[in-house]
Amino acid sequence: GQGGDVLDHVQAAVAVLADHRQQISVGAGHAHLEVLRRLILTPLPNVELTLISLDDYHHYSGMVPGYLGGTYQEAAITVDLPALARQASGQFIKAKAVGIDPKIRTVQLADADPVTYDLVSFNLGSQAAGADTQTVTQHAVLVKPFSQATHLRQRIQALAEEKKERICHVAVVGGGAAGFEVSCALDAVLSQAGQRHQVSLFEASQAILAGYSAGFRSRAELILNRKGIAVCTGKRVSRVHADTVEVENSSG
Numbered sequence: 001g002q003g004g005d006v007l008d009h010v011q012a013a014v015a016v017l018a019d020h021r022q023q024i025s026v027g028a029g030h031a032h033l034e035v036l037r038r039l040i041l042t043p044l045p046n047v048e049l050t051l052i053s054l055d056d057y058h059h060y061s062g063m064v065p066g067y068l069g070g071t072y073q074e075a076a077i078t079v080d081l082p083a084l085a086r087q088a089s090g091q092f093i094k095a096k097a098v099g100i101d102p103k104i105r106t107v108q109l110a111d112a113d114p115v116t117y118d119l120v121s122f123n124l125g126s127q128a129a130g131a132d133t134q135t136v137t138q139h140a141v142l143v144k145p146f147s148q149a150t151h152l153r154q155r156i157q158a159l160a161e162e163k164k165e166r167i168c169h170v171a172v173v174g175g176g177a178a179g180f181e182v183s184c185a186l187d188a189v190l191s192q193a194g195q196r197h198q199v200s201l202f203e204a205s206q207a208i209l210a211g212y213s214a215g216f217r218s219r220a221e222l223i224l225n226r227k228g229i230a231v232c233t234g235k236r237v238s239r240v241h242a243d244t245v246e247v248e249n250s251s252g
Helices: 002-017 030-041 061-068 081-087 134-139 146-161 177-192 214-227
Strands: 022-026 048-053 057-059 078-080 091-094 097-101 106-109 112-116 119-122 168-173 197-203 230-233 235-240 245-249
Touching: 022 030, 030 048, 030 081, 048 081, 057 061, 057 146, 061 146, 061 177, 078 081, 081 091, 134 235, 146 168, 146 177, 168 177, 177 197, 177 214, 197 235, 214 230
Parallel strands: 022 048, 022 119, 048 091, 168 197, 197 230
Antiparallel strands: 057 078, 097 106, 106 112, 235 245
């Protein structure tokens, strides 16, 4: 299966480490965490490992929806990256990697000195398209990177505590697995608070959960329908305002 393939690649990567003294891992994704775990279990004394990440903590993506919904506290879904690096006899640098020079084998960092490597790997995750535009940064709360989940939870808790006469509208952009789960989590928080609300899930393509089977998608759509979550497919969000989103028809 896919999980086995990932572990096979990680095992191969750990074997490669033994031949490279200065190894840099840029980003704290699942693959790099597994490499660190294996180095803790089976140390490589000649390897100098450096983990570089924007944040001190890794938030496990599979538990973020449960955290948003109140099932988990933040401590239950996070990994302490500096502590993990120390356990693997490595060092942790909290910084943003901004460039790489393969000729002299260095990774350039924002506001920090370059780091030299014999072997470098990148496990950075993804970022939503348009996430860095001004209106999005001003008016939207991002889920990715998942370290932003704390801000989203604070915002949804604030909405749950507000007692408004009008309906509270929540727009979730992106109909993948994360968008589906986040929509359900936000709906649950507002429902439990007795807050009148409408959660709407926007997806640019013609169906949510692309890449999943038709039966799986049908079941997910049934769950959303039962919860009263509006599904807006074929609708690309083109602009975000303080209290509205602009959408345009999409052929995707």
